[in-house]
Amino acid sequence: MTALVHITPKPDILDPQGKAVGSALRDLGYHEVAEVRVGKYITLEIEPKEGEDVRARLDEMCRRLLANINVETYRIEITES
Amino acid sequence: MRFGIVVFPGSNCDHDAFWGIKHELGFPVNFLWHRQMDLEGSDCIVLPGGFAHGDYLRGGAIARFSPVMDAVLDHARKGRPVVGICNGFQVLLEIGLLPGALLRNDSLRFCNKPINLRVERAQSSFTSGYNVGEVLELPIAHGQGKYYADSDTLEELDSANRILFRYCSPGGEFGVEWNPNGSLRDIAGICNAEGNVLGMMPHPERYMNERLGGIDGKPLFLAIAEAFS
Numbered sequence: 001m002t003a004l005v006h007i008t009p010k011p012d013i014l015d016p017q018g019k020a021v022g023s024a025l026r027d028l029g030y031h032e033v034a035e036v037r038v039g040k041y042i043t044l045e046i047e048p049k050e051g052e053d054v055r056a057r058l059d060e061m062c063r064r065l066l067a068n069i070n071v072e073t074y075r076i077e078i079t080e081s
Numbered sequence: 082m083r084f085g086i087v088v089f090p091g092s093n094c095d096h097d098a099f100w101g102i103k104h105e106l107g108f109p110v111n112f113l114w115h116r117q118m119d120l121e122g123s124d125c126i127v128l129p130g131g132f133a134h135g136d137y138l139r140g141g142a143i144a145r146f147s148p149v150m151d152a153v154l155d156h157a158r159k160g161r162p163v164v165g166i167c168n169g170f171q172v173l174l175e176i177g178l179l180p181g182a183l184l185r186n187d188s189l190r191f192c193n194k195p196i197n198l199r200v201e202r203a204q205s206s207f208t209s210g211y212n213v214g215e216v217l218e219l220p221i222a223h224g225q226g227k228y229y230a231d232s233d234t235l236e237e238l239d240s241a242n243r244i245l246f247r248y249c250s251p252g253g254e255f256g257v258e259w260n261p262n263g264s265l266r267d268i269a270g271i272c273n274a275e276g277n278v279l280g281m282m283p284h285p286e287r288y289m290n291e292r293l294g295g296i297d298g299k300p301l302f303l304a305i306a307e308a309f310s
Contacts, residue, residue, distance in 0.1 A: 013229065014263075016189050040138075065146070068139055068175070071182045071229060 001046050003058050004077040007067045008039035042066060046078075054078060082306040084110040085123025087153065087169075089133035089144045094166065094286060098129050101289035106302055115147035125162040125305050126153050128169025130222070130284060140183060140225050141171030150176060162206065162309050163278045167223055170270075170280035179273055179280045180238070181230030187263030191224040195294065196261050198269045198283055199249040202242050205272060206308035207279045210300025216253045217246075217297040219283035221261055226282040228264040228271075238271055246270035246281060277309075 009015045015037050022036035044061075048054045058076050067074040084102050088095045095112065102110045111121060115133075120126065133144035144150070150172070157163045157178050165173035173179045186192055195218050200211040211217070230238070238244050247267040250259045260267050262282070270281030285298030 013184070014187075016185055016187055016263075020189055065142060066138065068142070068182055070231075071184065 001048070001054070002079045003044040003046050003054070004079070005042040005044065005058070005062060005066055006039060006075045006077075007042070007062075007072050008037055008074075010071055010073050013071050039072075082108050082124050082310050083122060084108055084125050084127055084302075085113045085120050086110060086127045086129055087113045087115060087147075087149055088129075089115045089131065089147060091133045091135055092129050092131035092168070094130035094168075094284065097284070098127050098166070098286040101286045101298070102127075102302060105289040105299065106306075108302075108306060113149055115144070115149050118148050118152055120149075120152050120156060123156075124309055125164065126156055127286075128153070128163070128165040128172050129286070130167030130169060133168055133172065136168070136225075139171075139175070140168055141173075141175040144168075144172045145175040154178070157273075157278050160275060160277050162305050164207070164305070165278075165280040166284055166286060167221075167226075167282055170282055171225070173278060173280045178278045179271060180234045181228060181271075183225050183282070184227040184229050184263075185225050186223070186227055186261070191222075192226070192261050193220070193222040194261070195220045196283065197249050197251050197253075197259065198246040199253050199255075201244050201247055205245060205276055205304075207272065207301055207304055208245050209308065210304040214253060216249060216251060218288070218295050219285055219297055220287050220294065221283050223262070223282055226262040226264065228262075228266075228268040228282075230265065235266055238268075239266065241274060243271050243274065244268055245272055245279065246283070 018036040062074045246269040288295040288298035
């Protein structure tokens with residue numbers, strides 16, 4: 001199965017990268033762009049063991065390594081394929 | 082006093098620290114490869130600047146799990162000194178020895194220049210060689226040095242006098258124009274509650290010889306040697 005992890009800066013964290021991208025888009029004429037947040041997108045191919053709680057382990061991976069929960073939030077999607 | 086400098090793949094200030102501590106200060110010093118679990122009798126651990134593990138994911142995020150870090154954690158918990166400079170500061174935050182995080186500079190630019198910082202507290206094992214209010218010049222070289230912590234943590238740092246250095250003007254005033262990265266409360270360096278772990282973005286190891294720019298970094302290492310010998 002495949003797991004998709006989206007990591008984004010927390011709402012109250014200033015995201016200067018997102019601000020720069022937003023102002024570049026408005027310079028290109030896309031005035032409808034109100035705000036941009038830039039994050040990370042990680043895909044993991046998972047081969048779980050029998051009876052393993054995949055979501056719980058992914059959650060642990062996010063908290064321990066993939067995201068810094070002081071300043072980032074994460075969202076996990078799991079697709080069976 | 083023996084200094085041990087951890088070398089991660091991608092560290093690039095390890096030799097500056099080694100050279101300064103050995104030749105300018107005359108202390109024994111050795112490198113500690115990040116895969117080793119033994120600190121070889123080091124009294125003070127230095128986590129140097131650079132781009133450990135390519136800074137992949139986040140600065141310090143992967144380095145924090147290097148085998149040597151278990152021994153460094155143990156060393157710190159025994160009250161022995163640990164100093165993280167620049168990327169080393171990021172490693173200390175990621176491993177939780179210090180609170181907060183370092184974000185991308187507000188300018189979005191890598192910032193490499195000498196800056197001024199004010200010594201906020203001289204009664205610490207790291208700053209006893211300076212005076213309170215003294216303005217130092219040290220170089221910075223980072224793209225992700227904006228210190229961030231939630232407001233409770235900032236209050237705690239401030240009220241417990243754990244902010245040792247703040248960015249300032251050459252005259253010692255604070256202001257956005259003197260803050261090179263947008264750090265909250267102009268924070269350039271903090272210590273833990275016990276006072277044996279220091280994290281800072283500026284590079285004291287690079288300023289230990291007049292011919293290399295200055296000597297304001299020297300008193301920091303001398304203070305550590307005096308406090309922990």
